[in-house]
Amino acid sequence: MEYILKDIKIGVNNKIYLKDxxxxxxxxxxxxxxxxxxxxxxxxxFTFRKLGKRIKSNESSIYRYFENKHKFLVYLTSWYxxxxxxxxVFATNSIENTENKLLTAIEILTKPVERDxxxxxxxxxxxxxxxxxxxxxxxxxxxxxxxxxxxxxxIYKRLVGRLSEMIKAVDPGYKxxxxxxxxxxxxxxxxxxxxxxxxxxxxxNEKVLPPDYFKNLVQNVLKIENNGR
Amino acid sequence: MEYILKDIKIGVNNKIYLKDxxxxxxxxxxxxxxxxxxxxxxxxxFTFRKLGKRIKSNESSIYRYFENKHKFLVYLTSWYxxxxxxxxVFATNSIENTENKLLTAIEILTKPVERDxxxxxxxxxxxxxxxxxxxxxxxxxxxxxxxxxxxxxxIYKRLVGRLSEMIKAVDPGYKxxxxxxxxxxxxxxxxxxxxxxxxxxxxxNEKVLPPDYFKNLVQNVLKIENNGR
DNA sequence: TAAAAATAATAGTATTACTATTATTTTAAC
DNA sequence: GTTAAAATAATAGTAATACTATTATTTTTA
Numbered sequence: 001m002e003y004i005l006k007d008i009k010i011g012v013n014n015k016i017y018l019k020d021x022x023x024x025x026x027x028x029x030x031x032x033x034x035x036x037x038x039x040x041x042x043x044x045x046f047t048f049r050k051l052g053k054r055i056k057s058n059e060s061s062i063y064r065y066f067e068n069k070h071k072f073l074v075y076l077t078s079w080y081x082x083x084x085x086x087x088x089v090f091a092t093n094s095i096e097n098t099e100n101k102l103l104t105a106i107e108i109l110t111k112p113v114e115r116d117x118x119x120x121x122x123x124x125x126x127x128x129x130x131x132x133x134x135x136x137x138x139x140x141x142x143x144x145x146x147x148x149x150x151x152x153x154x155i156y157k158r159l160v161g162r163l164s165e166m167i168k169a170v171d172p173g174y175k176x177x178x179x180x181x182x183x184x185x186x187x188x189x190x191x192x193x194x195x196x197x198x199x200x201x202x203x204x205n206e207k208v209l210p211p212d213y214f215k216n217l218v219q220n221v222l223k224i225e226n227n228g229r
Numbered sequence: 230m231e232y233i234l235k236d237i238k239i240g241v242n243n244k245i246y247l248k249d250x251x252x253x254x255x256x257x258x259x260x261x262x263x264x265x266x267x268x269x270x271x272x273x274x275f276t277f278r279k280l281g282k283r284i285k286s287n288e289s290s291i292y293r294y295f296e297n298k299h300k301f302l303v304y305l306t307s308w309y310x311x312x313x314x315x316x317x318v319f320a321t322n323s324i325e326n327t328e329n330k331l332l333t334a335i336e337i338l339t340k341p342v343e344r345d346x347x348x349x350x351x352x353x354x355x356x357x358x359x360x361x362x363x364x365x366x367x368x369x370x371x372x373x374x375x376x377x378x379x380x381x382x383x384i385y386k387r388l389v390g391r392l393s394e395m396i397k398a399v400d401p402g403y404k405x406x407x408x409x410x411x412x413x414x415x416x417x418x419x420x421x422x423x424x425x426x427x428x429x430x431x432x433x434n435e436k437v438l439p440p441d442y443f444k445n446l447v448q449n450v451l452k453i454e455n456n457g458r
Numbered sequence: 459t460a461a462a463a464a465t466a467a468t469a470g471t472a473t474t475a476c477t478a479t480t481a482t483t484t485t486a487a488c
Numbered sequence: 489g490t491t492a493a494a495a496t497a498a499t500a501g502t503a504a505t506a507c508t509a510t511t512a513t514t515t516t517t518a
Contacts, residue, residue: 019495026496042371047474058497060477068475136365142271144426153427160430176432176442179420186419187412194411197373198382201389203405213405221449248464255465276505287466289508297506 010082013151016075019065028121029055039126043134074152077135081156098169099224105166110188110210132192171222184214239311242380245304248294257350258284268355272363303381306364310384327398328453334395339417339439361421400451413443
């Protein structure tokens with residue numbers, strides 16, 4: 001994917017970090033290798049000490065960017081959804097036909113992630129693995145309401161809102177646009193998880209991908225004629 | 230809900246525990262207060278030491294039942310899905326009409342959980358809260374493939390399989406029965422989470438409940454006529 | 459009543475998730 | 489080009505976690 005604008009920056013709520021990691025080379029290394037480390041060994045086994053060792057920096061220096069590893073995960077998920085939102089707006093903005101617009105949106109949100117060279121220090125494919133395997137842990141906590149109040153999940157909710165509006169544009173009478181939108185986004189992550197680990201309870205695989213399932217689903221729910229797209 | 234058979238026991242894979250907690254009073258207290266403690270303070274803040282204190286037993290005694298708190302969570306989720314499977318089979322077994330059968334199944338699987346007096350030491354409502362807020366953590370780990378091989382998630386997968394068969398019975402031509410079944414079950418948990426924490430991205434609430442959304446969804450996807458049920 | 463099994467008590471360990479302090483290096487301002 | 493400020497690194501320390509191991513005590517059963 002290529003961008004017309006240079007030097008795009010994904011805007012993450014600045015309450016999530018102590019110091020913007022995009023503002024320094026060390027910050028970028030923290031994000032870059034943090035993504036690698038978490039995607040390799042999982043969020044539970046990830047510590048700032050290990051990350052410090054890996055980037056040949058000090059644990060204490062990482063703490064000057066992020067309060068703790070939970071906020072680091074919130075940062076990564078927020079960045080990811082900001083990036084997806086960008087792609088979504090970019091790809092659908094000029095589409096007039098509401099059905100095409102919606103189907104394109106679903107395609108963007110559910111297709112396998114590819115590397116995006118615009119953001120040099122972020123490996124989006126590895127980050128997507130983190131989103132699939134770890135992102136629910138960012139909100140499945142006892143602190144979710146407080147953090148939600150502080151705007152930690154704004155980008156994610158805004159993205160669901162955008163998809164929901166597109167659903168409404170296609171079928172203003174449909175009663176559950178928000179639930180359907182949230183389910184497409186969250187459900188897609190889950191289907192990818194099933195492909196990797198519980199193949200017996202999904203119909204998706206290397207050939208039939210989540211976009212096929214979700215486009216078919218939404219077409220049927222909203223009674224869109226399948227015109228062969 | 231009442232059961233015809235007395236002394237039903239939900240069969241949990243015995244690799245999950247070291248000693249069957251249903252076999253002793255201490256084991257039952259571990260499960261009973263374990264459920265309360267996790268639902269009150271969350272899985273991250275839960276420790277066997279705290280549970281020991283609460284039930285006035287010793288940390289080391291709890292370790293004789295469960296290897297660690299992760300396996301305890303796997304046990305609880307496995308018990309929960311076993312219980313749901315029981316309800317599902319019980320409620321749908323005698324229904325001949327495939328559409329009614331499927332809609333009843335969805336109702337059972339997505340409706341708010343009520344206390345079941347059959348299992349005295351288990352507070353199903355609190356357990357349901359754990360399932361909503363913590364159960365994904367039981368499989369979102371680096372050990373998932375090994376544990377899956379050992380049968381830790383069998384009951385859950387069997388339940389999805391049952392729902393998927395009912396979908397197939399209604400519409401043998403539908404291409405994604407397994408994905409749809411897994412999405413109804415997992416998506417329902419997510420919708421309840423949204424009702425509690427992210428109300429702006431769901432259409433469900435105290436009046437419009439997940440069963441309404443999911444029955445409508447499946448009816449539309451499989452082109453079932455809504456006959457007013 | 460003795461033996462076995464279950465439970466409880468105690469102690470100990472490596473790791474985690476930090477905080478605090480000080481030292482060193484890098485950068486920016488004049 | 490020096491100085492001050494900011495950033496980074498090094499070191500040490502702490503309470504809690506997630507256990508293991510050993511021994512003591514209580515309960516069950518044969």
